[in-house]
Amino acid sequence: MLSLENLAVERGDFRLFEALNLELPQGSLMQVVGPNGAGKTSLLAAVAGLLPMAQGRVCWNKRDVRQNRSAYVANFSYLGHAAGLKAALTPMENLRFLMALRSQQPSTAQMFMALTEVGLSGYEHTPLIHLSAGQKRRVALARLRMEASPLWILDEPFTAIDRQGVVELEQQLHQHADSGGMVLFTTHHEMTPSRLLQALDLTHFRVQEDL
Structure with missing residues (x-):
């Protein structure tokens, strides 16, 4: 469980939010919401260290x-x-490299399957x-499938994905x-409402200015 x-997180001398308490147990799908500048990306970056x-x-x-930290x-x-991928490498090569950083050595079949599941069948050996x-x-999303981590921290994962990809990614998150x-x-x-989806509104944790 993440808690x-x-x-409190600051950007420069400005405190974005404070007194934030949250428990994220198994089976949680939590969307961080708030206006631009509320600190959504900063929160995820802080959680990821x-x-x-x-x-x-x-x-x-x-x-x-x-x-x-390592655990x-x-x-x-x-x-x-930024997806953290190398443009000169193929999707297969990127996956192999990224998994090696986690001391994992997936089989070629496992990587093919992950890329197929995100709609990249036929592009496995095409340089990015x-x-x-x-x-x-989609290559970056295939990495999520390969790593099999219990906690996913995702900043704007739907960026640049087409309509069908959006539907598939929503299903993957659920x-x-x-x-x-x-x-x-x-x-x-705009996420499809579901029994799992919850929202964390950062406007509730803004610093109250003295009047």
């Missing part, structure tokens, strides 16, 4: 993640605005420089939560 305790916290702590299974990192997958933005995003996973994400895409 955030009294979390890419941005320092001004206050509070992030816990994994009740333990501060700073006490055992926490092994349990989440992060997808930011020749693929569209949406196809590159399936992950349904199987006991956790998803913390932002999106400007």
